[in-house]
Amino acid sequence: MPDHLPTRLWQELKRAPHDRHHDWRTPILATQGIDQSGPQARTVVLRHADASSWSLRIYTDARSPKCAELMAQPLAQLTFWSKRLNWQLRVSALATVDFDSEQVKAAWERIRQSRASADYLSRVPPGYIQPSGEPAAETTRDSPLRHHLAILNFKVSSMDWLALSQDGHRRARLKPDGLLEWLVP
Numbered sequence: 001m002p003d004h005l006p007t008r009l010w011q012e013l014k015r016a017p018h019d020r021h022h023d024w025r026t027p028i029l030a031t032q033g034i035d036q037s038g039p040q041a042r043t044v045v046l047r048h049a050d051a052s053s054w055s056l057r058i059y060t061d062a063r064s065p066k067c068a069e070l071m072a073q074p075l076a077q078l079t080f081w082s083k084r085l086n087w088q089l090r091v092s093a094l095a096t097v098d099f100d101s102e103q104v105k106a107a108w109e110r111i112r113q114s115r116a117s118a119d120y121l122s123r124v125p126p127g128y129i130q131p132s133g134e135p136a137a138e139t140t141r142d143s144p145l146r147h148h149l150a151i152l153n154f155k156v157s158s159m160d161w162l163a164l165s166q167d168g169h170r171r172a173r174l175k176p177d178g179l180l181e182w183l184v185p
């Protein structure tokens with residue numbers, strides 16, 4: 001049993017963005033779909049975790065459907081699974097979509113030098129049907145002055161931790177105010 005569970009969880013969350021092999025680097029982000037499309041879940045990369053404010057950060061294309069979904073319904077969930085730890089973490093959070101702040105500008109200054117910049121420069125928005133009709137046609141890129149990077153900020157409201165073990169599974173609910181409740185797994 002981790003000595004101080006919240007501290008251990010944030011230790012792993014803070015490590016994940018900097019460690020390509022950390023399972024928690026790629027959580028599943030679940031949102032509520034628009035127009036009765038039902039729940040929408042997809043893999044994303046965790047870019048930043050801040051233990052003092054209980055917040056997480058993800059980068060995306062500002063035109064991707066998840067941005068519109070989060071603006072319509074900011075309640076979201078991020079689910080992390082670590083095979084190494086045998087831990088699942090379900091993070092409920094309130095999302096804000098940041099299109100044009102100093103934070104976005106600073107992130108773009110770092111990304112624009114890298115190959116990942118292409119992810120935020122496609123002229124055609126993500127999810128559009130390929131104009132060519134081909135599976136992976138080369139997309140036209142916008143100039144780096146017209147990037148589409150947005151930052152999704154998640155203010156964590158509660159975490160549901162599940163630890164699988166042959167000695168017996170354990171589960172707890174944690175909140176930013178320090179609440180920790182043990183749940184039946």
Ligand SMILES: Cc1cc2nc3c(=O)[nH]c(=O)nc-3n(C[C@H](O)[C@H](O)[C@H](O)COP(=O)(O)O)c2cc1C
Pocket residue numbers: 026040042043044045046058059060061064065066067126127
């Ligand atoms: C390993 C992996 C990492 C991904 N990371 C991101 C990411 O950080 N941000 C993102 O917007 N999409 C990421 N994607 C793509 C999303 O899963 C998704 O396909 C895309 O963002 C479109 O989502 P939407 O149409 O629901 O907005 C990743 C996919 C994989 C497989």
